[in-house]
Amino acid sequence: xxxxxxxxxxxxxxxxxxxxxxxxxxxxxxxxxxxxxxxxxxxxxxxxxxxxxxxxxxxxxxxxxxxxxxxxxxxxxxxxxxxxxxxxxxxxxxxxxxxxxxxxxxxxxxxxxxxxxxxxxxxxxxxxxxxxxxxxxxxxxxxxxxxxxxxxxxxxxxxxxxxxxxxxxxxxxxxxxxxxxxxxxxxxxxxxxxxxxxxxxxxxxxxxxxxxxxxxxxxxxxxx
Numbered sequence: 168x169x170x171x172x173x174x175x176x177x178x179x180x181x182x183x184x185x186x187x188x189x190x191x192x193x194x195x196x197x198x199x200x201x202x203x204x205x206x207x208x209x210x211x212x213x214x215x216x217x218x219x220x221x222x223x224x225x226x227x228x229x230x231x232x233x234x235x236x237x238x239x240x241x242x243x244x245x246x247x248x249x250x251x252x253x254x255x256x257x258x259x260x261x262x263x264x265x266x267x268x269x270x271x272x273x274x275x276x277x278x279x280x281x282x283x284x285x286x287x288x289x290x291x292x293x294x295x296x297x298x299x300x301x302x303x304x305x306x307x308x309x310x311x312x313x314x315x316x317x318x319x320x321x322x323x324x325x326x327x328x329x330x331x332x333x334x335x336x337x338x339x340x341x342x343x344x345x346x347x348x349x350x351x352x353x354x355x356x357x358x359x360x361x362x363x364x365x366x367x368x369x370x371x372x373x374x375x376x377x378x379x380x381x382x383x384x385x386x387x388x389x390x391x
Contacts, residue, residue: 193371194337201327202338208324213298214317216274216281220246221332224268225339225357228314228332233258234294239270239278246270248358256293256308266358340365344372 197205202222209215221231224246233254238247250263285298293308314332322330336357343353354365381387 194341194368195329195334196338196341197327197330197334201325201330202335204325205321205327205330208321210324211299212277212281212284213286213295214321216277217295217314217317217332218321218335219273219277220270221335222339223274224270225336226268227261227336227358228311229258230260230358231258231332232256232295232309232311232314233260235292236294237292239294241275241278244270244275246274254308256310258308261358262360264358264360266355268356337368340369341372344369 202218206215206218206222209218217231220226221228226246226248230248233249233251233256234246235249238249239245240247245267248260248264248266248268250260250265286296289296289298289306291306291308295309297304297307297309297313318331322328340353340357343356344350350365350369351362353369354362357365359365378387
């Protein structure tokens with residue numbers, strides 16, 4: 168009320184305006200059906216591996232673009248996110264924070280398909296490279312613009328208009344938290360600077376769970 172009156176030009180002695188913290192938008196996510204539709208819309212093994220990797224690890228776009236084959240520890244079932252001073256495609260690890268994320272059979276299988284079907288004998292350290300289009304760019308590391316093109320194609324083919332690499336990251340985080348994975352673990356897997364960052368982005372999930380529990384218990388039932 169005080170802030171409202173001051174905004175309207177009403178002078179209130181002895182008080183200063185209160186700066187309200189901006190409300191963070193609830194992150195968009197994909198349902199399991201939408202993820203399946205996006206994956207089914209992938210016509211190339213590279214696209215399928217991209218979608219599967221980000222859906223199963225929550226990697227940021229820049230982190231995935233900077234991946235080297237040596238970062239995929241297949242026997243250990245891990246992907247290492249490694250900050251590097253120079254990537255020719257300008258890919259970056261946010262905050263230059265290294266981390267390790269577990270990967271399962273879905274990622275391993277789609278990587279194997281990508282290597283066998285499309286990557287073949289190409290000699291490159293980078294995992295995601297240009298394999299289609301002009302010969303001049305063949306074998307060069309993929310860039311953000313390449314990812315934007317893939318995103319547009321997959322949105323059109325799947326009919327999932329809000330699909331993006333970052334939405335896959337939000338979907339991964341939401342899935343873990345819904346499965347009751349401790350927020351400290353989720354924060355570490357996402358590469359957040361602090362657990363508070365994770366709470367700021369995904370704290371609404373806890374409130375939704377509380378509300379659902381109260382509704383099921385009849386506490387929030389309408390008054391007759």
